[in-house]
Amino acid sequence: MDKYYIDTGAASRKESSVKVGDTACFDRPFTEAGTRLVAKAMDDRAGCAVMLEALKQIKEIPHEIFFVFSTQEEVGLRGATTAAYSLEPEIGISVDVTLTGDTPRTNHMAVTLGGGPTIKVRDSGMISDPRLVKAMTAAAEKERIPYQLEVLEGGTTDARVMQISRAGMPAGCISIPCRYVHTPSEMVDYNDLENAVRLLVALLSKPINL
Numbered sequence: 001m002d003k004y005y006i007d008t009g010a011a012s013r014k015e016s017s018v019k020v021g022d023t024a025c026f027d028r029p030f031t032e033a034g035t036r037l038v039a040k041a042m043d044d045r046a047g048c049a050v051m052l053e054a055l056k057q058i059k060e061i062p063h064e065i066f067f068v069f070s071t072q073e074e075v076g077l078r079g080a081t082t083a084a085y086s087l088e089p090e091i092g093i094s095v096d097v098t099l100t101g102d103t104p105r106t107n108h109m110a111v112t113l114g115g116g117p118t119i120k121v122r123d124s125g126m127i128s129d130p131r132l133v134k135a136m137t138a139a140a141e142k143e144r145i146p147y148q149l150e151v152l153e154g155g156t157t158d159a160r161v162m163q164i165s166r167a168g169m170p171a172g173c174i175s176i177p178c179r180y181v182h183t184p185s186e187m188v189d190y191n192d193l194e195n196a197v198r199l200l201v202a203l204l205s206k207p208i209n210l
Contacts, residue, residue, distance in 0.1 A: 046176045
């Protein structure tokens with residue numbers, strides 16, 4: 001990384017259109033490769049897509065639910081912190097991506113692309129409420145939705161701050177397997193997205209008795 005630089009073609013600082021504080025990103029077009037979808041920022045555009053589709057499919061619910069599309073998760077879980085504090089929900093569920101362990105020289109974890117959405121057991125920042133993990137797995141099994149259990153050694157998710165907001169709440173996470181996280185070519189599987197929607201809809205459409 002210390003050898004990367006961007007040449008804007010300017011002959012002097014005065015001629016440069018780039019100013020202090022400007023940002024840059026890779027120009028990475030969206031690509032479909034069979035059921036694999038590749039683009040930048042799948043973390044967490046994939047989560048947003050799952051939540052939007054779930055909103056379309058949910059018909060009747062026994063709860064009052066709030067869908068929050070928060071920002072700045074990667075730099076301190078900031079959006080989720082203020083949202084959880086403001087809403088003060090009884091249960092918190094984040095929708096995120098997670099790493100996979102199915103490519104050469106990758107993380108040692110039992111998550112594969114195309115194997116179904118994952119139900120987080122724990123990560124380096126939080127332990128999911130076991131009762132919520134049980135409710136998620138029961139919903140998946142009842143609807144015959146493929147799922148995987150996630151133990152993430154590095155990194156965390158918005159559920160961490162939900163869990164300790166105000167007096168605290170049961171919190172958990174539905175994750176979408178994603179290869180090459182935090183690169184310009186993050187890869188998810190369409191079937192995992194569909195099944196994540198199905199799992200979220202199945203979970204929210206019935207009473208969650210913890």
